[in-house]
Amino acid sequence: MVNDQVDRFFEVLADPTRRQVVQLLGEGPRRAGHLAEATGSSSPAMSRHLRILLGAGLITDERVPDDARVRIFRLRPEPVVAVQAWLDQVQAHWQEQLGAFKEHVEQRESS
Numbered sequence: 001m002v003n004d005q006v007d008r009f010f011e012v013l014a015d016p017t018r019r020q021v022v023q024l025l026g027e028g029p030r031r032a033g034h035l036a037e038a039t040g041s042s043s044p045a046m047s048r049h050l051r052i053l054l055g056a057g058l059i060t061d062e063r064v065p066d067d068a069r070v071r072i073f074r075l076r077p078e079p080v081v082a083v084q085a086w087l088d089q090v091q092a093h094w095q096e097q098l099g100a101f102k103e104h105v106e107q108r109e110s111s
Helices: 002-012 017-028 032-039 043-055 077-109
Strands: 059-064 069-074
Touching: 017 032, 017 043, 017 059, 017 069, 017 077, 032 043, 032 077, 043 059
Parallel strands: none
Antiparallel strands: 059 069
């Protein structure tokens, strides 16, 4: 399941506009209009990006109580945590491999 989350995360963030939206939402909640303006996207294009991000579970939305037409978008931390855990595993693997290689080279040099 974690690998599915990681795969979906990278698939969705292959688009530079969606990466920018995630970065903006990492700074705080935003309305769709603010995201469109900040990324230089049209409203329909931003709507498509937000629908993809929502479908992937990277963001959430909520309606403003006073105006049901207005939605506020927020970044969900769980997918980011899953990707960070995966990256930590990859880094640990390579540190282990490089440590073993270093030890091998040092043993050969001292022989």
